[in-house]
Amino acid sequence: MNHQNSFYRSLSTIERQLWVNRILILIILVAIGGHFHDQAWHQNLFLEINHSEILRLAPIDWGLITSLGETFFLIFILLSVITLSPQSIRAIVIAAILGTLLSHGIKNFYDYPRPVAILEAQVTIIGTVLLNKSYVSGHTVTAFVGLGLIMQWLIPFKGQSVIKFLLLVLTCGIALSRIVVGAHWPLDILIGALVGLMAAYIATPIANRLEHVSLNYFLFLLFALVIYSFYYCLFYDHVNTASGTLLGKWIAVIGLLVALVFRKKDWLALIFSSKISQ
Secondary structure: HHHHHHHHHHHHHHHHHHHHOOOOOOOOHHHHHOOOOOOHHHHHHHHHHHHOOHHHEEEOOOHHHHOOOOHHHHHHHHHHEEOOOOHHHHHHHHHHHHHEEEEEEEEHHHHHHHHHHHHHOOOOOOOOOOOOOOOOOOHHHHHHHHHHHHHHEEOOOOOOOHHHHHHHHHHHHHHHHHHHOOOOHHHHHHHHHHHHHHHHHHHEEEEEEEEOOOHHHHHHHHHHHHHHHHHHHHHHOOOOOOOOOHHHHHHHHHHHHHHHHHHHHHHHHHHHHHHOOO
């Protein structure tokens, strides 16, 4: 038994060291990204993507694609395709909190100007003109938080690898759209993707550590996020006038309703099991 306890203590130490290393690496990458933001090559890369004729001529509504990076769309996708379990619910809530704190923390720390604030008329804008808090891209963080969670908790069925690949393509499309619509620099989406994935993959081991915490707390926070999503979709005064924003909003509203109604047995079983375990 002493050997086993020693092994577990050693494993726990290694595990803690791994997370410390990952966090340090993320901090270093964020710092590097912030340092190179004002480089001429970075601005030129933005303009090449933002002015790309291939992207402009593609039969894609970039306003719709970029709206899929909103929180309400993430909630709709997650509640539709993930395995509903106590640990997946905990992981979703923790990842949402981590992603929000990291995204807004980095934005407020750097407060870097958006492309249009520096390049002005050179930028092709689709939707709202934004001027500050560019670094990092919140839409990209949200999209990659969702991707990371789905990769871990996707409902098992045949053709899973194809679904994951398509979701990866969609997530990268959301990130790319933030440059196409003129809202973010390339480093905003690159570091935003890393931050989102980090939040998603840190959330699951944290959820495992919090098994002793009542699931009711996490269910409350999740349903609060669902209610917020409905409110944001239906009543928030959207400034963004991108052509696809309203369509994306209604897809999310209807999708959320469908996800909640058609999976009501799963939700009831989850809620009922949480009450029994108390």
